[in-house]
Amino acid sequence: MVEAVNTSSAAGLNASDSTRFLISNLCSLLETYLEPQDIRDVYRAYLFGAQAHHGQTRLSGEPYIYHPLAVARTMAEMRLDAKSIIAAILHDVIEDTPTAKEQLASEFGEEVAELVDGVSKLTHLTFESKAEAQAENFRKMMLAIVQDIRVIIVKLADRLHNMRTLSVMRPDKRRRIARETLDIYAPIAQRLGMNGMRHELEALGFQALYPMRYRILENSVRKSRGNRKELMNKIETTICGRLEEAGIESRIYGREKNLYSIYKKMRQKKLSFAEVFDVFATRIVVSGVDTCYRVLGVIHNLYKPVPGRFKDYIAIPKINGYQSLHTVLFGPHGIPIEAQIRTDEMDRVAESGIAAHWQYKTGDNNRDKAQAHARRWLRDVLEIQKRAGNSLEFLESIKADLFPDEVYVFTPAGEIMELPHGATAIDFAYAVHSDVGNTCVAVKIDRRLAPLSSELESGQAVEVISVPSGRPNPAWLNFVVTAKARSNIRHFLKHLQREEAVTLGQRLLDKALTAHETTLEDLGKRPIKRLLKELALADMDSLLESIGMGDRMPQLVARRLASPDKAAGQRNKARPTKGGAKVPLSIKGTEGMVVSLAKCCNPIPGDNIVGIMSSGRGLVVHRESCRNVSGRKSTPDQWVDVQWSEQAADEFSAGIRVQTANQRGVLATLAAKVADLNSNIENVSFEERDGSTTTITFVLSVKDRKHLARIMRVVRAIPEVFKVMRIRG
Ligand code: MN
Numbered sequence: 001m002v003e004a005v006n007t008s009s010a011a012g013l014n015a016s017d018s019t020r021f022l023i024s025n026l027c028s029l030l031e032t033y034l035e036p037q038d039i040r041d042v043y044r045a046y047l048f049g050a051q052a053h054h055g056q057t058r059l060s061g062e063p064y065i066y067h068p069l070a071v072a073r074t075m076a077e078m079r080l081d082a083k084s085i086i087a088a089i090l091h092d093v094i095e096d097t098p099t100a101k102e103q104l105a106s107e108f109g110e111e112v113a114e115l116v117d118g119v120s121k122l123t124h125l126t127f128e129s130k131a132e133a134q135a136e137n138f139r140k141m142m143l144a145i146v147q148d149i150r151v152i153i154v155k156l157a158d159r160l161h162n163m164r165t166l167s168v169m170r171p172d173k174r175r176r177i178a179r180e181t182l183d184i185y186a187p188i189a190q191r192l193g194m195n196g197m198r199h200e201l202e203a204l205g206f207q208a209l210y211p212m213r214y215r216i217l218e219n220s221v222r223k224s225r226g227n228r229k230e231l232m233n234k235i236e237t238t239i240c241g242r243l244e245e246a247g248i249e250s251r252i253y254g255r256e257k258n259l260y261s262i263y264k265k266m267r268q269k270k271l272s273f274a275e276v277f278d279v280f281a282t283r284i285v286v287s288g289v290d291t292c293y294r295v296l297g298v299i300h301n302l303y304k305p306v307p308g309r310f311k312d313y314i315a316i317p318k319i320n321g322y323q324s325l326h327t328v329l330f331g332p333h334g335i336p337i338e339a340q341i342r343t344d345e346m347d348r349v350a351e352s353g354i355a356a357h358w359q360y361k362t363g364d365n366n367r368d369k370a371q372a373h374a375r376r377w378l379r380d381v382l383e384i385q386k387r388a389g390n391s392l393e394f395l396e397s398i399k400a401d402l403f404p405d406e407v408y409v410f411t412p413a414g415e416i417m418e419l420p421h422g423a424t425a426i427d428f429a430y431a432v433h434s435d436v437g438n439t440c441v442a443v444k445i446d447r448r449l450a451p452l453s454s455e456l457e458s459g460q461a462v463e464v465i466s467v468p469s470g471r472p473n474p475a476w477l478n479f480v481v482t483a484k485a486r487s488n489i490r491h492f493l494k495h496l497q498r499e500e501a502v503t504l505g506q507r508l509l510d511k512a513l514t515a516h517e518t519t520l521e522d523l524g525k526r527p528i529k530r531l532l533k534e535l536a537l538a539d540m541d542s543l544l545e546s547i548g549m550g551d552r553m554p555q556l557v558a559r560r561l562a563s564p565d566k567a568a569g570q571r572n573k574a575r576p577t578k579g580g581a582k583v584p585l586s587i588k589g590t591e592g593m594v595v596s597l598a599k600c601c602n603p604i605p606g607d608n609i610v611g612i613m614s615s616g617r618g619l620v621v622h623r624e625s626c627r628n629v630s631g632r633k634s635t636p637d638q639w640v641d642v643q644w645s646e647q648a649a650d651e652f653s654a655g656i657r658v659q660t661a662n663q664r665g666v667l668a669t670l671a672a673k674v675a676d677l678n679s680n681i682e683n684v685s686f687e688e689r690d691g692s693t694t695t696i697t698f699v700l701s702v703k704d705r706k707h708l709a710r711i712m713r714v715v716r717a718i719p720e721v722f723k724v725m726r727i728r729g
Contacts, residue, residue: 020066021073029076030085038082042072045086045108052090052097059168067161068092074157078352084150087115091154094120118151119158125459127180135183137416141408142188144458152188156197159185163204178208182260193322193353202260210263217259220273225256232280235331239282239299246298248291255281255340280331281338285347289314292325292341299339303329306336314346322350410461417462422481425452429464430485437485438492439470453479471496497593501548501618502541504594508619508640509547511585512558520561527561534560548594550613553637584641585611587621589649594618597652601626601728604652606705611640625728651701653682654708655727658696661720662688667696669718674700677711693722 023046030039049068056064072088086108093099094116105113122145127138146152163181166174182205189198207214232254243250257277265276284295292314309328317323324342331337342350405421409428417431425445430437442465443450453476456462472489480486513519520528528540537543546552587609589597594617601623603609608624621642622629660666667684674681683699702708708726716724 020062021070023069026069026072026076026085029073030082033079034082034085041082041108042085042089045089045112048107049089049093052093052099056096058165060165064092064096067165070161070164071154071157074160075154078153080150080153083109083111083115084153086112087119087150088154088157090116091119091158095123115148115151115154118146118148119154121145121459122151122155127184134416135187137408137418139184139188139191140406140418141416141458142184143191144406144408149192152192153194156185156189156194156201160197160201160204163201163208166204166208174208178205181205182209189353193349194351195322195353196351199258199260202258206260206263213263214259217263217273221256221259221262221277224274224277228280231332231335235280235337236282239284239302242298242302243284243295246294248286248295248298250295251285253283253285255283257281280335281340283340283342283347285342285344287343289343292343295341296325296327299329300327303331303337305329314342322346322353324350407456407458409456409458412461412463419456420481423456424479424481425450425454425456425462425464426476426480427482427485428456428462429466430480430482430488432464434484434488436464436466437488438472439466439468440464441467441470452476493593498545501545501594503544503548504618505544505546505548505554507585508554508613509544509557512554513562515555516558516562518562523561531557531560548618550615550618550638553613554640555637584643586645587611587642588645588647589652596620598622598626598628600628602652602654602699604654604702604704604708605644605648607644609642609644611642613638613640623728627728648704650703652703653699654702655697655699656708656712656715657725657727658698658715658721659689659723660694660696660718661722662692662694663720666694666718666720669720670696670698670715673714673718674698674711677707677714679707679711697727 023043026046027039027043030042034042046065046069050063050065053064053068058064058067068089068091071091072085075084075088090104090108090112094101094104101113101117104116122142125138125142125145127135142155143152159181162177166177169177181201186198186201186205189195189201236252236254240250240252262273262276265271266273269276284299286292286295306328309326311326313322313324313326323346324340327339327341329337329339406418407421407423408416408418411417411432417428419427419431423431425443426437426440429440429443440452443452443454444463444465445454445456445460447461447463472492474489474493476489477486480489510519513523532539532543535543537546543552543557547554547557587595589605595611596618597603598620603621603623603626609621610624610629611619611621612629614620619640619642658670660670671681680701681698682701685697687695687697689695700708700711702711712724712726715721
């Protein structure tokens with residue numbers, strides 16, 4: 001369907017700016033719809049703004065305050081509420097004067113301060129990229145940043161005035177601003193259904209960016225219009241007459257296409273001017289919805305409709321809330337006539353879109369806050385959708401526009417990255433590149449260091465700091481939200497696990513070989529090759545990995561390597577000699593993914609320990625006294641002699657059980673004592689035995705057995721404590 005507007009606003013270059021628009025003019029405009037008290041507030045805002053901008057001038061040389069006044073005028077012409085008008089007058093004071101947000105809040109209230117602050121935030125966003133996809137992201141980002149859609153309306157009105165006064169700018173700057181207007185601001189106006197705004201922004205942007213093309217098209221339109229004036233009048237009169245006969249009151253406008261729309265259509269569809277322009281368009285505005293359908297009947301009776309061109313946007317509104325009936329007719333001499341039929345209300349919404357929902361309505365005593373209006377509007381729209389019984393498309397898009405599921409952030413290069421809502425700095429790092437994610441160690445958000453788990457917000461600039469030695473942390477899996485980050489972290493950890501398994505496997509095999517008084521080096525390559533072939537393994541690393549993961553016994557592998565001929569049938573005879581096998585494997589507790597400390601008994605340095613190889617999990621270290629170990633006496637092949645390394649890590653978990661009197665404050669005393677001894681409580685649970693005793697189970701972080709013993713001694717000394725014991729698992 002062809003986009004069209006009233007002739008009056010098509011060019012947008014009216015004389016209104018040649019005479020200065022004064023505060024008195026604004027006030028008389030506001031008197032037509034606001035209360036006297038509101039107008040007094042607006043006047044106060046004017047005095048405040050004029051004072052704040054005192055001494056500043058625009059490029060044109062006129063005092064700065066005329067700019068915000070002009071912005072307020074546009075808002076007033078859309079009949080916006082008093083708060084929006086005040087915000088428009090003050091829209092540059094935070095940005096361009098020393099005025100603080102708090103000052104605005106105390107003078108004009110929190111709402112106005114928030115609006116002005118929102119406009120200032122948008123002013124800080126600069127858009128450099130030329131790519132169309134990036135422009136789309138930038139538009140989404142702007143909408144995602146604002147909490148209150150009136151901020152966008154002020155920003156659009158601001159841009160409109162800047163475009164109207166663009167001629168004072170340097171040509172290069174003029175082109176840049178015009179480009180930005182066409183790429184960013186006009187489409188936002190369109191998305192919010194503000195067609196009046198959109199068409200003027202497009203006309204001004206087109207004229208500034210392509211002055212020659214604009215002039216040529218403008219002349220062509222003027223010529224064609226002259227040629228067809230008589231015919232157009234005739235068609236209008238005919239329609240008018242028929243509607244009067246049917247007893248329908250209506251207003252009829254001849255419409256002309258916006259120059260930029262014509263230009264875009266000619267370019268995109270490779271059409272000639274005549275092909276695009278040679279259409280007569282009319283709009284019929286009536287009072288009720290039912291009447292719209294009656295008008296449709298009347299004009300379809302008058303001129304034959306072109307099949308397949310009828311659209312009922314009343315029953316199924318466009319995604320920006322636009323409602324109207326559209327049809328195309330075969331007019332006299334075969335000239336196609338495009339007709340739009342709608343109610344006054346629909347016409348108003350079609351012109352100012354979302355802005356219509358903040359418009360002040362006289363006689364509306366219970367004036368809700370603006371946001372409540374918006375919510376009501378969304379509800380209305382939902383109603384329409386329900387009645388039409390069709391798709392969620394409209395809702396989806398409104399939601400995407402105003403309450404987006406995505407956040408939009410800047411990369412250091414100024415590109416915009418789209419991420420799902422809730423995405424963290426780690427998700428961002430992986431979105432940039434998986435290598436960046438795998439090696440990231442820190443992040444700066446808006447130039448400040450922030451935790452890697454920080455949730456990102458639209459408009460932030462995010463910079464990832466990565467170092468070659470950085471590696472993913474399994475804990476990241478607890479907060480990342482994107483599939484890319486998740487799968488990359490998992491993949492990396494798996495790879496890491498393989499590396500660690502190979503190292504552990506090597507240690508286990510070396511140890512097992514000492515029982516045969518030999519080493520891999522002494523054996524040479526031949527027996528290894530033969531064994532790999534027998535086991536159908538690709539390489540030595542695969543063999544070591546399977547040992548490290550607990551899938552293959554190191555003793556058996558060692559035996560087959562050391563005495564391959566005997567290995568097959570005479571296992572028992574080839575039992576390793578005792579001496580060599582007794583050199584235990586030393587454990588630091590930091591081996592990572594293939595050596596783990598059993599959760600059942602929480603071994604700590606100083607405990608007697610034993611390792612059990614378990615398939616797929618590698619080596620699990622238990623205390624010798626652990627019940628789970630004694631149950632496995634029958635499978636000694638899985639046992640590995642282990643001992644604590646001299647360089648054991650310095651934090652281990654240990655569980656203790658404390659029986660205390662059931663008395664207030666005992667836990668606090670306990671916690672304080674534990675903290676005094678440089679330990680942390682990692683976990684705590686209660687179990688009340690009877691009215692007088694409570695059993696508390698702690699998991700503490702301790703350095704070793706001595707450290708734990710010291711803690712238990714101190715805890716035992718607390719008068720309310722009856723009994724302290726370590727948990728055995
Ligand atoms: Mn401004």
